[in-house]
Amino acid sequence: MAPVPHRVPTLTALPFQKTSAETSVGVLTPRQREELARIGTRLRLPARTLMYEEGAEAQWVFAIAEGVVKTYRELASGRRAVTAFLFARDLFGLAENGRYVNSAHAVTRVIVYRLPLAELTVLLKHDSDMQFKFLLKVTHELREAQRRAILLSRRDAPGRLAMFLGLMRAQQDREDPAACAISLPMTRSDMAGFLGLSLESVSRASAELERRRLVKFENRHRVRVVDQAGLSRLAAAV
Amino acid sequence: MAPVPHRVPTLTALPFQKTSAETSVGVLTPRQREELARIGTRLRLPARTLMYEEGAEAQWVFAIAEGVVKTYRELASGRRAVTAFLFARDLFGLAENGRYVNSAHAVTRVIVYRLPLAELTVLLKHDSDMQFKFLLKVTHELREAQRRAILLSRRDAPGRLAMFLGLMRAQQDREDPAACAISLPMTRSDMAGFLGLSLESVSRASAELERRRLVKFENRHRVRVVDQAGLSRLAAAV
DNA sequence: CGCTACTTTGATATTTTTCAATCTTGGTGG
DNA sequence: CCACCAAGATTGAAAAATATCAAAGTAGCG
Numbered sequence: 155m156a157p158v159p160h161r162v163p164t165l166t167a168l169p170f171q172k173t174s175a176e177t178s179v180g181v182l183t184p185r186q187r188e189e190l191a192r193i194g195t196r197l198r199l200p201a202r203t204l205m206y207e208e209g210a211e212a213q214w215v216f217a218i219a220e221g222v223v224k225t226y227r228e229l230a231s232g233r234r235a236v237t238a239f240l241f242a243r244d245l246f247g248l249a250e251n252g253r254y255v256n257s258a259h260a261v262t263r264v265i266v267y268r269l270p271l272a273e274l275t276v277l278l279k280h281d282s283d284m285q286f287k288f289l290l291k292v293t294h295e296l297r298e299a300q301r302r303a304i305l306l307s308r309r310d311a312p313g314r315l316a317m318f319l320g321l322m323r324a325q326q327d328r329e330d331p332a333a334c335a336i337s338l339p340m341t342r343s344d345m346a347g348f349l350g351l352s353l354e355s356v357s358r359a360s361a362e363l364e365r366r367r368l369v370k371f372e373n374r375h376r377v378r379v380v381d382q383a384g385l386s387r388l389a390a391a392v
Numbered sequence: 393m394a395p396v397p398h399r400v401p402t403l404t405a406l407p408f409q410k411t412s413a414e415t416s417v418g419v420l421t422p423r424q425r426e427e428l429a430r431i432g433t434r435l436r437l438p439a440r441t442l443m444y445e446e447g448a449e450a451q452w453v454f455a456i457a458e459g460v461v462k463t464y465r466e467l468a469s470g471r472r473a474v475t476a477f478l479f480a481r482d483l484f485g486l487a488e489n490g491r492y493v494n495s496a497h498a499v500t501r502v503i504v505y506r507l508p509l510a511e512l513t514v515l516l517k518h519d520s521d522m523q524f525k526f527l528l529k530v531t532h533e534l535r536e537a538q539r540r541a542i543l544l545s546r547r548d549a550p551g552r553l554a555m556f557l558g559l560m561r562a563q564q565d566r567e568d569p570a571a572c573a574i575s576l577p578m579t580r581s582d583m584a585g586f587l588g589l590s591l592e593s594v595s596r597a598s599a600e601l602e603r604r605r606l607v608k609f610e611n612r613h614r615v616r617v618v619d620q621a622g623l624s625r626l627a628a629a630v
Numbered sequence: 631c632g633c634t635a636c637t638t639t640g641a642t643a644t645t646t647t648t649c650a651a652t653c654t655t656g657g658t659g660g
Numbered sequence: 661c662c663a664c665c666a667a668g669a670t671t672g673a674a675a676a677a678t679a680t681c682a683a684a685g686t687a688g689c690g
Binding site: 168169170171172173211212227229230231233235237238248249250251252253255256271272275278279280282283285286288289292293294295296297299300302303304306307308309347350390391392 | 471475493510545
């Protein structure tokens with residue numbers, strides 16, 4: 155896949171129907187990207203920026219051009235449940251009854267397009283083809299959420315972590331298929347919030363994967379896959 | 393909300409933006425419902441009918457008029473992970489690259505509309521307003537999947553079950569707001585698959601909720617809520 | 631260079647899973 | 661109409677895993 159310039163917003167998703175080439179489509183046309191750029195604002199935000207909070211009035215939808223974002227909910231216990239990690243070409247901030255359902259934080263430095271909901275709605279209703287691509291995208295995110303639910307239905311921490319590494323790898327393959335190292339820009343605490351584990355369990359599961367010689371942590375935010383087959387086997391052994 | 397006749401297919405979802413009344417919109421117009429009915433086939437299926445299997449070629453999308461459907465995946469371990477329970481006015485069977493990502497089974501006797509994917513796609517691209525309602529619906533299902541992920545990130549079985557009962561209650565409130573009993577048409581095994589617990593744990597959690605006098609099981613498929621406040625408190629104590 | 635936030639490691643407690651046996655219930659056929 | 665059967669559900673005891681609490685170790689950043 156040719157790299158897509160990020161001067162203007164775009165999306166990727168898999169189609170409903172079979173395509174001859176298995177490339178992910180849903181990429182917007184240059185024309186559609188210009189239209190989005192016209193109604194939206196390009197923002198460059200430092201890491202750890204709070205982009206919006208759960209329950210706040212939702213005026214915008216966001217499309218990521220670069221970087222990683224997490225969406226999460228604060229639970230009554232004080233725990234933060236991470237609902238998703240989002241990457242370049244992903245969409246987030248779809249509100250319910252005019253209010254955001256999650257909070258959103260920049261994990262790394264990010265470049266996002268902030269799209270006003272009202273104008274986006276008008277645009278989508280006028281451009282049926284673009285709307286279809288949004289539909290594909292949201293469907294794609296639904297399937298991602300289902301995959302995560304399957305991950306969470308596992309009981310063993312090393313297995314959950316192995317699946318998580320698989321998800322991250324698949325994500326990053328789109329950007330750089332040759333990479334044999336997986337980047338984990340989020341903290342262990344974020345991972346714990348995503349994996350439904352305690353922070354300590356994530357740490358121990360990491361050590362366990364390393365002990366089994368499946369991966370090697372080059373540093374806290376970078377894992378090299380040592381035994382791809384073994385890691386995949388563990389990830390698939392749900 | 394007035395009951396909607398099910399002669400023709402429909403959908404419900406919550407809007408992105410704030411509506412004066414908080415009723416769930418996204419309900420199709422009579423005209424749109426007729427268009428769907430025209431391209432689709434109304435099917436009446438007995439309980440336990442297999443509607444499609446994971447990996448099969450996806451020719452149709454389904455809309456439920458009556459009854460309950462489960463979508464699930466068979467895991468390598470033999471466990472069945474239930475990805476969703478679906479009810480009247482829900483949509484399922486959205487494929488990826490022309491193949492179903494889950495299998496679908498009728499839990500009860502169901503009436504569904506089977507919509508040919510190719511024709512539906514054309515229809516959506518022509519009827520921008522209907523497509524927007526599909527977008528709302530899929531977004532709604534995405535949020536449901538996120539809620540479930542939060543449920544799964546809990547560790548305690550009684551808490552998970554309490555949240556599940558809350559979800560079921562919210563679902564059934566749409567149909568019959570006055571009901572103080574929750575119907576659980578699925579088996580304990582299905583619930584276990586949805587909750588990421590063992591069948592035995594679901595059984596024990598049910599007994600525990602009853603012991604705490606939060607609910608009373610009238611029979612295996614029907615629970616009466618005895619202490620609504622206590623049940624909600626437990627469900628919210630994530 | 632030292633602080634602070636993040637991470638790892640250790641020991642114990644809690645919870646669920648697992649394996650096994652028993653009990654119910656709904657459907658079927660004599 | 662009743663008895664039987666099989667699938668589904670419950671209960672019990674032991675084992676396995678993670679959570680929790682506590683303390684020590686790292687690493688990045690000013």
